[in-house]
Amino acid sequence: MKRLNVAVLGCGVVGSQVVRLLLEHAGDLEARVGAPISLAGVAVRRTEVSRDVEVPAGLLTTDAAALVAREDVDLVVEVIGGIEPARSLILAALENGASVVTANKALLAEDGPTLFEAAAKADRDLYFEAAVAGAIPILRPLRESLAGDRVTRVLGIVNGTTNFILDRMDTSGAGFEEALEEAQELGYAEADPTADIEGFDAAAKAAILASLAFHSRVTAADVHREGIADVTAADIASASQMGSVVKLLAIAELAATTSSAETAGVSVRVHPAMIPRSHPLASVREAFNAVYVESDAAGQLMFYGPGAGGAPTASAVLGDLVTVARNRLGDTRGAGESAYADRVVLPMGETMTRYHLAVDVDDRAGVLAEIATAFAEEDVSIQTLRQEGRGADAQLVVVSHEATDAQLSRTVERLRGLSCVREVSSVMRVEGMAD
Structure with a gap:
């Protein structure tokens, strides 16, 4: 059987778990793929740093560019994050004939079309389930399972840090600063929580969800964004009085444009909102995520689970890896970018x-x-x-x-x-x- 070689870029919280699963589940992965999956190398910034997983001798390298350029690398997993060098490494991997699995929401939301075009040109896969909502399978259902349906609305809690903070404010009466401090102590929030509490993280995910749901190119810059720093205990109490809770929501929906009632545009926004306690999303507690999808034929669907963390996110990465590996063995590709609808993104005012x-x-x-x-x-x-x-x-x-x-x-x-x-x-x- 042909052996498929995997290069992993990054060995942090997620990358170390990807490496662990590749090594511990090698037999199962081989059975599911139909060929052995071999770890070809792991690119890191510094080889001497202590890690949660023991990487076999000789596989660590600080030369990521050389790793993705190797002719024997069939699959590349990018879990570095950020824009550069991740973008250049992914483009180089595709150009060199490797298929790519990434968890990089920021890059996809900023410059996804460039990556999709490179994948199509190379006739290789680009999969990214782990970019939104951790272990929750939401992107593939939008991309494949609902491909024959018309999605009209996607409403989600896609940031665990902010959901934990707002949940604590609701259940314990804590103020924002107190709830944030607890989130940091428990490891749910970074020392610098700006990307989470100001909505940048959720906005990137909203752009990806909207792009897939409505077959249009949506970037993070198109998303109206508001964070939760100004949510007060009085807001939480007022919501409670009307039988509601406050959540940071990512919302993408079809909406009529002011220029033509017959032409549907796309509204994409991230902001705190009150939702009735009877709504399915209201019961999403602590650092969990959930995405609520409405479509013409399937009706209302909800996807729920852990939205972050090393092992849950690595689970989504490995799921993509198995699919991409099967495609590689069958000399085929999965679904690429679908942007045929080319819908206009409406300003928040509309x-x-x-x-x-x-x-x-x-x-x-x-x-x-x-x-x-x-x-x-x-x-x-x-x-x-x-x-x-x-x-x-x-x-x-x-x-x-x-x-x-x-x-x-x-x-x-x-x-x-x-x-x-x-x-x-x-x-x-x-x-x-x-x-």
């Missing part, structure tokens, strides 16, 4: 959503009329309105019906300009609530 507002107001006659007029002037209708407190503590809590984000934003600015409004103390979008 996106249909609804707002939850907490407005500190004067406690006097006529205030409700002034507030209602501000909404009416922007053609935004009010779903619910309640007053909390009296006197100096008077506050109106308003949930709107659906309107464009631009209409709702203008409404907020109108409210801030009213003499009866002391402060608009909270603005948060609401998802999953019926009219």
Whole structure:
């Protein structure tokens, strides 16, 4: 039988687990692929660093470029992360005839088309299940299982760090800083958590999900992004009072464009939102991830599981590796990029959503009329309105019906300009609530 040689780029949290699974499950992998899978080399920055897995002598190298250029390397696994040198190494591997498995969400979200074009030109596979939601199989269902269906919406919790923080704020009453500190102590958050709490990580994943779901090229720069740093304990409490929880959501959906109601564009956004506790995503706790898919024929589907970590992510990598290896033996390729729809990405202002507002107001006659007029002037209708407190503590809590984000934003600015409004103390979008 032909032996397939695998080069692994990176031996950190994920890479070390990929190496471990390749070595420990060699017999099973051979049976599943139909040929022996051999570890040809592992590229690292420094060979002397202590690692969680013992790499066989002679396989560690600091020359990643030379490793991917070897003629005997059939498959390359890239788990370095970042843009460079990962991009150059993947392109070199494809050009040299190797198929590639990557977990690099940032690179795919920034420059995926370049990689897909290189893979098509080389007639080789480029698989990336591990780039979104760790061990959860979501990209292949979008790419293959639902290829005959029309996906209309993808709604997901795709960042475990932010979900842990918001879950702690909801269940224990902790403030943001306290919950973040606990996440860091438990290893769920990095020392510098910016990529997570500011939504960059989720935005990259949202771009990949939208590209696959709607057969269009979507980059991270196309994604409207807001993080969770401004979510307060008051926001969490207000959500609880209306039977909801706050989650950082990645949302990609088909939506009519303002230029043509018959032409569907794509809305892609990441932001905190209130969702009813009855929604399936509301029960996703701690650092877990989940992706909720809506389609014409299949209806509503949810994919749930660990969204990060070395072993779960390595599981997704190995799943791709087995498929790519089988394709290599059969001299065939799996699905490549599908961007035929070429849908326009809508600006956030055209996106249909609804707002939850907490407005500190004067406690006097006529205030409700002034507030209602501000909404009416922007053609935004009010779903619910309640007053909390009296006197100096008077506050109106308003949930709107659906309107464009631009209409709702203008409404907020109108409210801030009213003499009866002391402060608009909270603005948060609401998802999953019926009219």
